[in-house]
Amino acid sequence: MTQEEIFKKVTDVIVAKLEVKAEDVKPESEFGNDLGADSLDRVELVMALEDEFEVEILDSDAEKFQKVADVVAFLEANKK
Amino acid sequence: MGKLTGKKAIVTGASRGIGLAIATKLASEGADVAILSTSVKEELAAKLSAELGVQVKSYACNVADSETVQNVFKQIIADMGTVDILVNNAGITRDGLLMRMKDEDFDAVIATNLRSVFLCTRAVARTMMGKRTGRIINISSINALHGQAGQANYAAAKAGIIGMTRSNAMEFSSRGITVNAIAPGFIGTDMTAAMDDATKEKYAAQIPLGRIGKPEDVANAVAFLASDDACYITGQILGVDGGLNA
Numbered sequence: 001m002t003q004e005e006i007f008k009k010v011t012d013v014i015v016a017k018l019e020v021k022a023e024d025v026k027p028e029s030e031f032g033n034d035l036g037a038d039s040l041d042r043v044e045l046v047m048a049l050e051d052e053f054e055v056e057i058l059d060s061d062a063e064k065f066q067k068v069a070d071v072v073a074f075l076e077a078n079k080k
Numbered sequence: 081m082g083k084l085t086g087k088k089a090i091v092t093g094a095s096r097g098i099g100l101a102i103a104t105k106l107a108s109e110g111a112d113v114a115i116l117s118t119s120v121k122e123e124l125a126a127k128l129s130a131e132l133g134v135q136v137k138s139y140a141c142n143v144a145d146s147e148t149v150q151n152v153f154k155q156i157i158a159d160m161g162t163v164d165i166l167v168n169n170a171g172i173t174r175d176g177l178l179m180r181m182k183d184e185d186f187d188a189v190i191a192t193n194l195r196s197v198f199l200c201t202r203a204v205a206r207t208m209m210g211k212r213t214g215r216i217i218n219i220s221s222i223n224a225l226h227g228q229a230g231q232a233n234y235a236a237a238k239a240g241i242i243g244m245t246r247s248n249a250m251e252f253s254s255r256g257i258t259v260n261a262i263a264p265g266f267i268g269t270d271m272t273a274a275m276d277d278a279t280k281e282k283y284a285a286q287i288p289l290g291r292i293g294k295p296e297d298v299a300n301a302v303a304f305l306a307s308d309d310a311c312y313i314t315g316q317i318l319g320v321d322g323g324l325n326a
Contacts, residue, residue: 040254044209 001079006053007072013052014068017045027069035068054080082110083307088160090153092116092143092200093170095124097269098219101295102167105303107132111165114156116141135160143170143196153203162211165306166204168197168241169219173271175230186233193237197244201259205252214257215306218245219298222265222321238263242317249315258314260305265321267293288323 001009011025018035031037037045046062049055049071055078065071089106093099095117103115107128112135115125125138137159141152157163171193174185197218208214223231224238242261249259266272266283272292284292301320304310319325 038254040209040251044206047206 003072003076006075006079007068009052010049010068010071010075013048014045017041017048025068027067027072029068030066031068032066049075082108083309084165084303085110087111087164087306088114088162089165089167089306090114090116090156090163090200090204091167091169092141092196095119095121095138097271098264098267098295098298099167099169100124101299102169102302103136104128104132105296105299106165106167106306107134107136109303109307110134111306112136112160114139114160116143116152116170118142143200144191146199149196149199149203153200157204157207163204163207164211164213165215165217166200167217167219167302167306168200170196171219171234171237171271173231173234173274175234177230178232181232189233190237190240193234194240194244197241201244201248205257208257209252209255212256214252214255215310216248216252216257216259217302217305218259218261219302220245220261220263220317222263222319222324225263225317225319225325245317246315253314258305258310260310260313260315261317262298262301262305263317263319263321263325264298265293265319265324267295267298269295286324287321288326291322293320293322 011022014025015022018037018041020035029035031042046057050057053075061074084106089111091099091103091113094103094115103113107113115136115138120140121138125136128136139152139156142148172189174189176185201216218241220241221238223235224242228235245259245261252259298320301318
């Protein structure tokens with residue numbers, strides 16, 4: 001999967017979980033400030049990403065996710 | 081039309097006593113119910129289904145075991161399509177005076193009565209969060225509020241349920257999931273039948289409403305907390321005890 005494909009798939013998950021518009025999801029979008037995610041949203045999002053990408057995301061990794069690009073970089077580095 | 085028509089409920093420890101009364105009441109209000117117990121009770125499930133006109137299905141589940149709970153709940157949610165109501169009722173007693181209480185008697189009661197609430201709640205949380213609604217009702221005990229000689233393990237587990245109920249109520253509140261506990265008083269079941277007569281008589285004499293409670297008294301309160309009527313109630317501990325805690 002290319003970085004672009006990962007971004008697209010991550011965007012789909014974010015749109016479904018956070019009820020935001022796809023055009024508002026950009027690599028530099030911050031989960032808290034820009035996408036309105038609270039702590040429960042973040043947990044739900046991480047669990048959905050784990051299912052979608054079939055990876056395990058440790059809490060210690062998830063804590064570092066500030067922007068959408070952080071997630072994409074993590075998934076790129078940990079892809080199967 | 082029952083007040084729970086179309087709802088999907090899971091009740092642990094549902095093969096007898098208070099749990100059976102709860103499962104029966106939820107089903108009579110129109111909910112499909114998954115009844116959990118240590119072994120599969122096909123006949124009981126078939127009887128309830130036939131009598132009440134809803135889907136009642138029996139599952140064997142050791143609610144103290146993490147992997148078992150995950151697998152069984154996954155199966156239940158797949159079978160029912162979703163879950164709206166969880167009643168954490170499973171409980172055991174291993175009474176004994178503290179000085180003589182064995183480690184395994186303490187640990188078994190904490191595992192079945194308290195750890196199970198954590199495991200089962202976690203197993204439904206994701207589904208309920210996704211739906212933005214849900215009802216979790218934990219069965220505590222009056223002995224979580226009052227001391228009872230010989231029940232250090234049971235009282236600790238049941239008091240632990242109260243703390244967990246309040247914390248989970250806060251944690252899930254933004255998702256429309258309510259979490260409440262019921263603290264039954266002295267209810268006539270197999271569990272209380274095991275108590276010695278002197279203790280039973282002492283208890284019964286102290287009950288302001290003048291009688292030992294019935295499992296149905298608890299079940300009625302559960303049905304209320306599970307219904308839409310109780311949508312503004314969360315983090316509460318409701319005594320169903322004939323006034324013992326008044």
